[in-house]
Amino acid sequence: AQSVAQPEDQVNVAEGNPLTVKCTYSVSGNPYLFWYVQYPNRGLQFLLKYITGDNLVKGSYGFEAEFNKSQTSFHLKKPSALVSDSALYFCAVRDIGSSNTGKLIFGQGTTLQVKP
Amino acid sequence: KAGVTQTPRYLIKTRGQQVTLSCSPISGHRSVSWYQQTPGQGLQFLFEYFSETQRNKGNFPGRFSGRQFSNSRSEMNVSTLELGDSALYLCASSRGQGVHEQYFGPGTRLTVT
Numbered sequence: 001a002q003s004v005a006q007p008e009d010q011v012n013v014a015e016g017n018p019l020t021v022k023c024t025y026s027v028s029g030n031p032y033l034f035w036y037v038q039y040p041n042r043g044l045q046f047l048l049k050y051i052t053g054d055n056l057v058k059g060s061y062g063f064e065a066e067f068n069k070s071q072t073s074f075h076l077k078k079p080s081a082l083v084s085d086s087a088l089y090f091c092a093v094r095d096i097g098s099s100n101t102g103k104l105i106f107g108q109g110t111t112l113q114v115k116p
Numbered sequence: 117k118a119g120v121t122q123t124p125r126y127l128i129k130t131r132g133q134q135v136t137l138s139c140s141p142i143s144g145h146r147s148v149s150w151y152q153q154t155p156g157q158g159l160q161f162l163f164e165y166f167s168e169t170q171r172n173k174g175n176f177p178g179r180f181s182g183r184q185f186s187n188s189r190s191e192m193n194v195s196t197l198e199l200g201d202s203a204l205y206l207c208a209s210s211r212g213q214g215v216h217e218q219y220f221g222p223g224t225r226l227t228v229t
Contacts, residue, residue: 032215034217036220041222042222042223043120043122043206043208043220043221043222043223044206044208044220045220046217046218046219046220049215049217051215090159092159094214094215095161095172101164101171101172101213101214102147102149102164102166102171102172102210102212102213102214102216102218103149103161103164103172103174104149104151104159104161104218105161106151106158106159107158108158109158109159
């Protein structure tokens with residue numbers, strides 16, 4: 001069965017420093033991976049996705065993610081963190097068990113705290 | 117383009133009642149999925165609809181049901197509410213199935229007392 005793990009409940013970083021939010025996955029076959037961000041009392045906002053191609057994926061708000069097949073990871077990165085980046089981040093994988101389904105399996109989420 | 121809208125945003129119900137939540141997808145999007153978000157279980161998939169047909173269902177009891185209309189709008193219904201049904205219910209729409217990213221609405225916060 002497909003699964004996603006976010007090993008850190010919380011990541012703390014100083015404003016202006018680079019940030020990394022970790023995600024590992026387990027799938028049978030090619031993974032389709034997504035990152036979402038959730039601000040308090042809001043729905044999830046799509047940041048970026050990896051389907052195929054270049055291992056470095058660029059997304060919204062200066063975020064990027066690096067797909068690493070050998071390490072089954074899809075870490076979210078940003079070169080310079082902003083206080084406004086503080087939020088809850090979710091990694092997700094598309095369930096390929098059902099043909100052409102859009103079902104997403106989410107990690108437990110990582111709270112990013114950026115301190116001024 | 118307007119985003120995904122969900123109504124109502126907040127709802128308080130008592131145990132045993134039923135509730136209907138509504139979702140209007142982004143214009144042109146034909147796929148709608150529903151998720152339940154709780155602090156303990158995180159984000160869990162409920163169901164997915166495409167062209168008025170349920171294409172996938174998560175591991176939830178039969179008290180949870182849904183439907184999609186010809187204009188792609190969707191509703192989900194929960195009957196015989198239990199305290200454990202208290203959650204944020206999120207609707208997401210996408211252009212199609214498969215690899216298309218899903219765009220989420222703000223959610224409906226359901227509290228069961």
